[in-house]
Amino acid sequence: MGIPRLRQLLEPYAEQVDLKGRDIVIDGPALVYHILYQCLGHATSLFNLPSYSLLGQTAIRWLNELSKAGANIVAIYFDGYLPSAKEPERKRRLFDLSKGLRSYFSLYPSGVPKGSSAAKEQVPMSFSSPSTVGGPSKKLPTPAFLVPAVLEALCASETYAPVIKLVPGEADIFCARHVSLSGGMIITSDSDLLVHDLGHKGSVTFFSSVEFKTHEGSEIATAAEYASLRICERLSCPRDKGLSSLAFQVSIDPQVTLQRAIPLAKEQANSDANASEYASFMAQYLSPEIMERVSLEPISGRLLDPRISELVLSLSFLKKSDSTGGAGNGTKQDDPDVAMYLPFLADSPARTSGWESSTSLRQLAYAVGRLLTTRPISSVVEYRRLQSLPGGARVEIPPVSEIDQQCLRLIDNMVKIRACLAEPELRWVVLAIHEDIVWSQTQGKGSILSLDMLQAEANGTLDIGTWDFVHLHAQVQGIYYSLRMLQQICDVTSRDRQLPDSVCTLRRDIGHISLLHDFPSISEFAVLFKKARANVDLPAFVATLGLGDDIAARVRSIMDPPQKKGKRKRSKRNDELNRAGTPVRQSSNPFDLLRGG
Incomplete structure (x- = not known):
């Protein structure tokens, strides 16, 4: 998900920061897929898919690394409901997954490779950025119960269970609301978060930019911070609609350059040009479909999948x-x-x-x-x-x-x-x-x-x-x-x-x-x-x-x-x-x- 190239265009305006003392809000589904990537490595076989136990252990260890570096994890949000507007996209994704499985089947028609199924699974000793390591086969299906397995492991943790939130809507909506009201940094993989109103003290970073280091015996975590208000100031865009107007221009033309997108965004923010299209684009961020006043509290200590x-x-x-x-x-x-x-x-x-x-x-x-x-x-x-x-x-x-x-x-x-x-x-x-x-x-x-x-x-x-x-x-x-x-x-x-x-x-x-x-x-x-x-x-x-x-x-x-x-x-x-x-x-x-x- 996300808006193609938006993050890439804004990358020069991100600031490298230390996460010590920062309040961190985590996009739960994005965390799960980041953890899957850490466990998969160069896997090509179904027999090399990580177990649900390994996925849960690795998620907890990644969060522990963040905490040891002094970051304060205040909330981890998981989707409990996706709006009806997402149905076409969800069906398209499912169709693509099905197509990928057929491709994997055609790649190995006589049977899937056994891989190193006998090898003992181990939690990764260090965490790498996707940009620095190779990845698994793009056609390899992911573990079927990936998200509920990690969610279940986090809920069983005395440390992280109190900050887990299963919400009656999309996780990113609630992440944005949280930092808009209370400040903090969202860690996600979804560039859509850059479009949301994050308030005066809210910002975004991406899992791939988080780095763990040891300096003079101390654990350090750094990341590239995207603070929307500071970025708007540097681009001389209106603070209230600057990034959303810029994102709209990128969504219209993914190949647009930043030099061309900025004046278009300023014009959009200060006029009624493309008003109906812009309103439609922003509807998913300004008026999301959620199920208010419905309880998703744990039952017998366990959240629903x-x-x-x-x-x-x-x-x-x-x-x-x-x-x-x-x-x-x-x-x-x-x-x-x-x-x-x-x-x-x-x-x-x-x-x-x-x-x-x-x-x-x-x-x-x-x-x-x-x-x-x-x-x-x-x-x-x-x-x-x-x-x-x-x-x-x-x-x-x-x-x-x-x-x-x-x-x-x-x-x-x-x-x-x-x-x-x-x-x-x-x-x-x-x-x-x-x-x-x-x-x-x-x-x-x-x-x-x-x-x-x-x-x-x-x-x-x-x-x-x-x-x-x-x-x-x-x-x-x-x-x-x-x-x-x-x-x-x-x-x-x-x-x-x-x-x-x-x-x-x-x-x-x-x-x-x-x-x-x-x-x-x-x-x-x-x-x-x-x-x-x-x-x-x-x-x-x-x-x-x-x-x-x-x-x-x-x-x-x-x-x-x-x-x-x-x-x-x-x-x-x-x-x-x-x-x-x-x-x-x-x-x-x-x-x-x-x-x-």
Whole structure:
């Protein structure tokens, strides 16, 4: 984002300053992507993507470096809602991500490179500017849950949790408001912040200009400061509209020189030339779309994920509109469109979206979320991988009358899945197999991906670099995040109204779903998957969940290849325990298998 070349044109007017003693306001999403860059290095493989644990640790270490240098971090803002005006841009970005994934797929059609997946991850020892180091492959997809993983890590920090702000609008709007009222310096990667009214004591710097040094045993942090009022004085532009008028001229003609843009900006600031176009340009900064008076306070010490927050706020807005006789956007009265921009999964472009197999879990989440409004919402439009614009897949919401049945079925399935586990760390493998089988049967698929992968493992031919295995891991991520959505939507809905008993039970049972730093990377998932055939009672799994005779026969064929004696004895012991009606692992909570550990 940002205005092309605006920062470049103003760079000669930035002042190098020491950050010691300065109040710092941080653009949260920009921080996250800066941290990703520090962790990626020259990565070209999905197997080299940093884990969520590493991303969180690195973010905290970067902030620690800033604090040790004497900077005072007063607020870190994260988007909790993006305005409707951003929809075309968001869809275009998603389309570009999808195009990039297809390009990556065409670059490695026979399978992704393994890279150095065995190498131990380490927090970077020093932090570099993007201008001084090489970067990762531009086609390499980013970790799907990048922003919520870093946000979760910061919220778990005693030092930084108090300054984290999830806001009902765009983070940059609230960053600008903060320094306009209280002064301070914003650290961002978005040149749009130069257009905002930053007040008399507000300024901007960019992550790429922040440098950490040690001088005579002391930590020092310096950065290039862009103080809009001082820049306007040096350019002899009006202090109130100088930079905004200059930015407007650059947005019209990105190739304009500063010498040419300055007189045009002065003319713009002192006349009505291009008044309507300028007003349209400034609307996003002067009258942003935000959801005032909506609580985004932490629930049980945890903030909502930004994309889940956006869904919740959209539903809350519909409730508010309904109570006043309005219609949300002022045009629709019945069954308004509600959008969910799902995180982008690195799945196989040769297959349907990795989100498909977990659709039923999100349908239940949407059904619970619909309790926040009395508006007649029958579906949610999900945006995931896009083949064309505007795209979107409409997902039907089950009626309220079916919520009880679906909650009870989910709890029952989890009880049965837990009984088939020899080791709790295999929970995500088993969930992936279950959801994949059920979805494939529902869709009438002749081939079931998870069973094909298990068969390959049994035959000794499993290649974890194939796009089929990459896709299976994407489906696991979809299952995890769909359960996370269900958990968070249950939490926030319970704050607004009395939930049905079945939803309360489900909410209590999934309240301890694994944190993102415990979720397996593709390399870790590959290790777990190879253990699953010998350490999961697959015949009992198929029988107890009623997956059908065809599936049972397929599983028997997977179990046929010779196994090591020790593993076979363990499987027989599991059979005996299940025939006796005794679960392999004792627990009063059917969702203990979702806990980290």
